[in-house]
Amino acid sequence: MTNPISDITNEAELMLLIGSNPTEAHPVIGYKMRQAARNGAKLVVCDPRHIDLVDEADHWIRQNHGTDIPLINGLMHIILKEGLEDKKFVEERTENFEELKAIVENYPPEKVSEMTGVPVDDLYAVARLYATTDKAMIFYTLGITEHICGTRNVMSLANLAMLTGHLGRPGTGVCPIRGQNNVQGACDMGALPNVYSGYQAVTSDEARAKHEDAWGRPLPGNLGLKIPEMFDAAVEGKLKAMYILGENPVLSDPNANHIKAGLENLEFLVVQELFLTETAVFADVILPGSSFAEKDGTFTNTERRVQRVREAIKPLAGKADWKIICDISGLMGYPMDYDSPKEIWDEMASLSPSLAGINYARIDEKGLQWPCPTLDHPGTPFLHAGKFTRGLGLFQPSDHIPPGEMPDEDYPYLLCTGRILQHYNVTTMYSPGIMEVWNKEIAEVNPVDAEKIGLQTGSRIKVTSRRGEVETEIQVTDRVLPGVIWMSFHYPDTPTNDITSHHLDPITGTGEYKVAAVKISKL
Amino acid sequence: MNLIKLIIDGREVEAPAGSTILEAADNAGIDIPRLCHDPELTNMGACRLCVVEVEGNALLPASCVTPVTEGMVVQTESAAVIEARKMILDLMIADHPMDCLTCDKMGDCKLSEYAHRYGVKDTSFDGERHNYPLDESNPFILRDLNKCILCGACVRACEEMTGADNLSYLYRGYDRKATTAGDVDYIDSDCVFCGQCVAVCPTGALMEKPLVGLARRYEVERVRTTCPFCGTGCNFDLAVKDEKVVGVLSNPDSPVNGRSLCVKGRFGWDYIYSEERLKTPLIKKNGKFEPASWEEAYDLIASKLGAIKDKHGSEAFASLSSARCTNEENYLMQKFTRAVMGTNNVDHCART
Numbered sequence: 001m002t003n004p005i006s007d008i009t010n011e012a013e014l015m016l017l018i019g020s021n022p023t024e025a026h027p028v029i030g031y032k033m034r035q036a037a038r039n040g041a042k043l044v045v046c047d048p049r050h051i052d053l054v055d056e057a058d059h060w061i062r063q064n065h066g067t068d069i070p071l072i073n074g075l076m077h078i079i080l081k082e083g084l085e086d087k088k089f090v091e092e093r094t095e096n097f098e099e100l101k102a103i104v105e106n107y108p109p110e111k112v113s114e115m116t117g118v119p120v121d122d123l124y125a126v127a128r129l130y131a132t133t134d135k136a137m138i139f140y141t142l143g144i145t146e147h148i149c150g151t152r153n154v155m156s157l158a159n160l161a162m163l164t165g166h167l168g169r170p171g172t173g174v175c176p177i178r179g180q181n182n183v184q185g186a187c188d189m190g191a192l193p194n195v196y197s198g199y200q201a202v203t204s205d206e207a208r209a210k211h212e213d214a215w216g217r218p219l220p221g222n223l224g225l226k227i228p229e230m231f232d233a234a235v236e237g238k239l240k241a242m243y244i245l246g247e248n249p250v251l252s253d254p255n256a257n258h259i260k261a262g263l264e265n266l267e268f269l270v271v272q273e274l275f276l277t278e279t280a281v282f283a284d285v286i287l288p289g290s291s292f293a294e295k296d297g298t299f300t301n302t303e304r305r306v307q308r309v310r311e312a313i314k315p316l317a318g319k320a321d322w323k324i325i326c327d328i329s330g331l332m333g334y335p336m337d338y339d340s341p342k343e344i345w346d347e348m349a350s351l352s353p354s355l356a357g358i359n360y361a362r363i364d365e366k367g368l369q370w371p372c373p374t375l376d377h378p379g380t381p382f383l384h385a386g387k388f389t390r391g392l393g394l395f396q397p398s399d400h401i402p403p404g405e406m407p408d409e410d411y412p413y414l415l416c417t418g419r420i421l422q423h424y425n426v427t428t429m430y431s432p433g434i435m436e437v438w439n440k441e442i443a444e445v446n447p448v449d450a451e452k453i454g455l456q457t458g459s460r461i462k463v464t465s466r467r468g469e470v471e472t473e474i475q476v477t478d479r480v481l482p483g484v485i486w487m488s489f490h491y492p493d494t495p496t497n498d499i500t501s502h503h504l505d506p507i508t509g510t511g512e513y514k515v516a517a518v519k520i521s522k523l
Numbered sequence: 524m525n526l527i528k529l530i531i532d533g534r535e536v537e538a539p540a541g542s543t544i545l546e547a548a549d550n551a552g553i554d555i556p557r558l559c560h561d562p563e564l565t566n567m568g569a570c571r572l573c574v575v576e577v578e579g580n581a582l583l584p585a586s587c588v589t590p591v592t593e594g595m596v597v598q599t600e601s602a603a604v605i606e607a608r609k610m611i612l613d614l615m616i617a618d619h620p621m622d623c624l625t626c627d628k629m630g631d632c633k634l635s636e637y638a639h640r641y642g643v644k645d646t647s648f649d650g651e652r653h654n655y656p657l658d659e660s661n662p663f664i665l666r667d668l669n670k671c672i673l674c675g676a677c678v679r680a681c682e683e684m685t686g687a688d689n690l691s692y693l694y695r696g697y698d699r700k701a702t703t704a705g706d707v708d709y710i711d712s713d714c715v716f717c718g719q720c721v722a723v724c725p726t727g728a729l730m731e732k733p734l735v736g737l738a739r740r741y742e743v744e745r746v747r748t749t750c751p752f753c754g755t756g757c758n759f760d761l762a763v764k765d766e767k768v769v770g771v772l773s774n775p776d777s778p779v780n781g782r783s784l785c786v787k788g789r790f791g792w793d794y795i796y797s798e799e800r801l802k803t804p805l806i807k808k809n810g811k812f813e814p815a816s817w818e819e820a821y822d823l824i825a826s827k828l829g830a831i832k833d834k835h836g837s838e839a840f841a842s843l844s845s846a847r848c849t850n851e852e853n854y855l856m857q858k859f860t861r862a863v864m865g866t867n868n869v870d871h872c873a874r875t
Contacts, residue, residue, distance in 0.1 A: 005755070005779055026755050027715075027753075027755075027785030027787075028757055028779070028780045028783050028784065028785060029755050031684060031686055031717070035683070035684075038686065056686075177754060178754030179753060180753065180846035180847055180872070181749070181750060181751050181752055181753065181754060181756070181846070181847060182754075182845075182847060182848065182849065182850065182853070183754055183846035183871070183872070183873050184754060185846075185853060186845065186846045186848070186850075186873060187871075187873050189844075189854040189857060190853075190857045190869075191844035191845075191853040191856060191857045191869055191870065191871045192857075192869070192870060192871075193867050193868060193870050194867070196857070196861075197854055202861075202867050215858065215861075215862045216862075217861075217863075217865075218865075219861050220837065220865060220866055220867050223867060224841070224866055224867030224868040224869060224870070225841055225870070226870050227843065227870045227872070230843075230868065230870065238838075238839070239838075239839060239840070239841055239868075241827065241828055241831045241839060241840045241841075242840070242842065242843065243824075243828070243841075243843075243856075243859075243860075244842070245842070245843060245844050245845045245848060245852070245856055246847045246848045247843045247844075247847075247871065247872055249872070252872060253872070267827075267831060268827045268828070270828075273801065274794075274800055274801065275797070275799050275801060276799065276801060276812075283805075283807065284807050285804065285805070285806050285815075285820050285823055285824055286801060286804065286805040287820060288801035288803060288804065289801075291751070291794070292748065292750075292751035293761055293792070293795050294795075296849075297849030297850060297851040298849055298850045298851065299749045299756065299850065300756075300850060301749075301754055301756025301779065302754035302755060302756065303756070303779075305756055305778070305779065307749045307756055307758065307778075308748070309749050309849055310746050310747060310748045312744075312748065312761040312763045312768055313766055313767065313768055313795075314766070316795075316800060316802070317800075317801060317802050317803065318817070319817065321848060321849075321852050322851055322855055325852065325855045325859055326855065327817075327821055328821055328825060328859070329855075329859050329863050331821055331822070332825045332828065332829055332863050333863075334859075334862060336858075336859075341849065341851040344854055344855060345850065345851055345854075347854075348850070348851070348854045365776070365778075367756075421787075423787075424787050424791065427751070427752070427791075427794055428752075428794065430794035430797040430799055430800075431790075431791045431792075431793050431797070432662075432793055432797065433662035433663060433733070433790050433791070433793050434662075434786070434787070434790065434791050437661060437662065437710070
């Protein structure tokens with residue numbers, strides 16, 4: 001997030017929420033948004049599904065699935081036509097404005113309304129409201145990124161914020177709410193094929209030399225494989241061995257059958273896990289991992305706040321996860337001698353300029369938000385004050401990119417997936433309390449379709465895509481649009497990702513979990 | 524900021540204009556008892572336990588809803604105040620089970636704390652007592668309305684912290700209840716099980732069910748940590764007894780969330796002790812997993828990874844690190860992949 005969570009209740013005059021269902025996926029943030037809306041902040045919800053926060057919203061933009069770029073371009077079109085852009089910000093802090101102007105010129109309200117299903121009047125109202133509100137924040141989540149055009153969706157939102165000067169100040173910004181407890185931190189730590197910790201490129205000679213010096217080993221300068229490429233390489237037989245730490249791609253990655261084929265094809269697979277997961281069953285060796293209660297270290301949240309994780313009990317299986325990696329490394333001739341996670345942090349911080357000012361003593365009470373380059377730096381609650389990282393903010397406009405597959409005669413329904421409040425990806429299945437109450441998939445089907453197929457709440461259906469089929473119970477609800485079925489992906493008995501799309505965002509490799517074509521039959 | 528000068532218990536204190544007597548006293552380190560007041564919730568003035576004596580005022584105003592004025596002279600523990608508080612407590616326990624010996628909230632119950640402070644042992648009002656059935660409808664929250672003192676903190680937490688609007692007052696007089704719409708069990712209501720109501724309840728009316736019968740609050744060690752579920756970064760305390768996690772308790776010092784949590788953070792932690800947890804390394808032999816020692820597993824991994832690297836080169840290896848693991852573990856995983864295996868093939872589920 002460019003801005004802190006506290007801005008929601010302390011600063012924002014307008015929240016524009018798009019492709020995000022925080023009261024379920026990030027509940028405490030959702031609760032804060034509800035508080036802010038009730039205390040007078042304006043709320044715009046852009047979502048084809050009737051999420052809870054729609055009930056608090058001043059405007060509900062119910063765009064068709066996969067039409068975010070036309071929607072955002074349409075808003076910018078109106079803003080430019082009415083002269084509501086922040087001319088000073090555009091002039092002083094951005095570049096490539098002419099290209100933006102040329103592209104959004106082609107998205108007049110009537111055309112956008114036809115593409116998105118959003119009434120013209122609503123487009124005008126929201127464009128004017130966002131442009132003319134001083135402190136307006138944009139929030140997005142996977143409804144924006146899990147599309148074939150996810151990166152372009154995000155850039156479009158950045159365009160909208162830059163066009164109106166809604167960046168670099170309290171109560172503004174473009175805020176992706178990160179999904180996992182430490183997905184921010186895993187990126188920050190360089191668990192990515194292109195960067196070391198602190199986003200230092202592996203292709204940079206300088207960064208590589210620094211790490212070779214610190215680690216005492218020659219390091220590769222080519223980009224590594226992204227997850228989808230790894231499984232492609234495994235299927236092709238080029239990748240022979242994998243070490244998977246605390247991830248369950250079989251259940252959580254799209255097009256699970258392809259993932260399974262890749263894992264099956266490996267010569268050797270190590271999985272370090274809490275449970276015998278759908279992925280772990282493919283392993284040659286499984287190492288028992290530790291839960292958060294058994295861990296010492298840090299997580300970094302969605303607002304870049306590094307916070308302590310403290311060991312409440314000893315690792316139940318006897319060894320801490322960090323120690324296991326050190327042990328294996330030592331056996332392979334590269335000793336990693338750390339006394340504690342604190343020492344690991346300190347080594348990382350010494351190599352990472354944006355994190356160099358953070359240590360355990362400083363974050364003990366309240367954490368610290370990076371960038372924090374020096375020990376006397378107070379941390380950075382909001383980014384891009386006065387200047388962007390690259391200097392000028394680059395407008396990167398885009399035309400509409402339709403989803404990789406859309407409903408057709410053979411597969412007439414659109415499947416959209418997401419999270420529900422009570423479950424968290426693939427961990428909460430192991431919570432006896434939660435599973436006592438919420439233990440099965442309940443897909444959402446619109447009443448119009450339910451009548452057509454002859455379904456009632458409680459009916460069971462088979463959902464089939466070009467990649468597989470799953471069975472599920474349903475509820476009939478107008479939370480979803482006609483022609484749409486909505487499912488979560490939490491339950492092993494209904495492994496929804498067996499049927500999700502195989503299409504990826506070509507830039508990030510993110511799967512298009514939000515749109516797949518399926519057919520439905522009553523069981 | 525406009526500061527108001529007043530005198531509390533003979534001490535001159537200053538407080539910002541618009542603050543209440545209770546807030547002014549809190550800032551001065553003077554402890555006025557309160558049951559319905561909560562710093563994160565709107566003031567209600569329902570329990571009256573925070574009454575004080577204000578010079579020139581014939582009544583005893585509730586300090587939580589009375590603003591300070593210039594030159595105000597306040598007594599927080601005068602004879603009249605103490606008499607009033609004793610009477611209020613006497614009336615409260617007239618319809619409160621005196622089963623403190625077995626009550627799980629004992630030691631963390633504001634009602635018992637104040638009954639002790641003012642020496643109210645038993646009630647002088649002998650009348651009807653409620654006998655509500657326990658709401659044991661769900662695995663998370665145990666609701667015993669017999670212990671409810673109608674302070675309304677749960678109603679306000681539900682509305683103001685979470686915005687679920689699931690709780691309200693129903694009925695009148697002796698039958699008044701803080702309960703769900705239609706007075707149904709939590710499980711049959713619109714409850715989202717965030718447990719904010721439990722976090723603010725001053726008595727044993729709302730309890731974290733997993734803790735019931737296991738540990739009283741003073742018996743547990745509290746270890747502050749960060750939630751393992753979504754990316755919000757809520758903090759809470761793990762309650763630990765005999766080297767076992769027995770529950771999650773809100774910690775008001777949490778920078779992101781204060782005391783607010785969601786159903787997963789507050790109640791989903793029990794996966795820690797799932798019977799399906801792996802307890803030893805496992806090695807697949809003839810298609811079946813068999814328990815192995817750490818040494819055996821380590822040796823196999825080191826030799827296999829080493830051999831594959833030697834035979835097929837570094838690019839034949841890839842690792843998946845974890846958005847669920849700590850920063851330190853992620854740092855080590857990418858260091859292992861790069862420095863030991865010699866490849867940049869490391870990724871995690873940020874993109875999936």
